[in-house]
Amino acid sequence: MKFLISILLLATISFANEMLAPKDYPTGEVGKLVKLGEDIVNNTDTHPLTKDFVGNKLQCKSCHLKGPDGKVGTGKGISSWVGTAAQFPAWSKREKTVQSLQDRSNNCFMRSMNGKRLIVDSKASMAIAAYITWLSEGTPIKMNEKGPWSTHNTKLYPKGVKHFKAIQKKATHENYLAGKDVYAKKCASCHGQNGEGIxxxxxxxxxxxxxxxxxxxxxxxxxxxxxxxxxxxxxMPLGQGGSLSDQEVADVVLFMNAQERAPFDLQKALLPKEEMGYYNSAVLEEKHTVESNFKSLGLDLQQIKTGK
Ligand code: HEC
Ligand code: HEC
Incomplete structure (x- = not known):
């Protein structure tokens, strides 16, 4: 396992130099749209075109991190957008359909942003796609049968997910307590004692x-x-990705995701059909809670939190 992690680390480091936005914006209307998209991914919860579609205090940049050039999505870690546009259309296991870049972004509105999907081809949806496409300029197009992730993420993300699943399936109340400790020492200074953000x-x-x-x-x-x-x-911690051990990461995430957050019900999250138009998914019923997310790894939330 150590070997696998070293490979992951090496792969992350070797991407470091590639992760930059192009130097110049496109000209004309396309350039305007790219800049609008950039404004939206920076200010998603307050931007006039998207604030009504967001149900929390996050922005796209909260997870699609900035790189050294200060552009959202050029961070070298997992969730980079550099090259992402060249990977779509792509198969999605979750929606069981082939998704467009706009579909994929809209799903982050409904889930990560706890809001509603934008209308595909609305100005905001198009602007975000234009921005992400700009970041992908020069990346060769590749058909993507496996997952809707960027060129970089398709190499790193699924392997990391599999690796952590194996560790987390064995979690106990002790891991929860250890995670609480990691949180207090390594996360709370920025994200707050109660996860409320600062x-x-x-x-x-x-x-x-x-x-x-x-x-x-x-x-x-x-x-x-x-x-x-x-x-x-x-x-994480910001600017020090890769500094925590795998067990510390597994434990702190166990603690973080055991706390209270909005339940997800796909049918309630979708706009009314007349407004939304076609929804590109073969999965139309989907519900999750904190408990069910734990159960999917065979874990009992109550037992993990209380030891009883
Ligand atoms: C809470 C964190 C979070 C926020 C906020 C978020 N995303 Fe994501 N996004 C992710 C994660 C994690 C993935 C990849 C994993 C997955 O599919 O579950 C992802 C994947 C994507 C992808 C697929 C390409 C890739 O980089 O893997 C696109 C496109 C995307 N998000 C767009 C957006 C847009 C647009 C916003 C703002 C409206 C946004 N996301 C907000 C976490 C987030
Ligand atoms: C130095 C400050 C800092 C520390 C320490 C830190 N973070 Fe973050 N974290 C950030 C910032 C800033 C962002 C969003 C990036 C942006 O807005 O540019 C973020 C984003 C996140 C997100 C995604 C967005 C969200 O709010 O859901 C998660 C999850 C997260 N951090 C978890 C952690 C965990 C777990 C730790 C401890 C291991 C940690 N962070 C430590 C600053 C920090």
């Missing part, structure tokens, strides 16, 4: 004083223990 540091779970959900819901990739671990290992 200033520019985004919230990880829970509600605000008015009862509004703060972070991703239980249908998001990040709410799945193994997926979140793969992401956290690569990206």
């Amino acid at each position: 200033a520019v540091f985004p919230p990880l779970w829970g509600k605000d004083a008015n009862g509004n959900w703060l972070s991703y819901n239980t249908g998001a990739g990040m709410s799945k223990l193994d997926k979140a671990a793969s992401w956290v290992r690569s990206n």
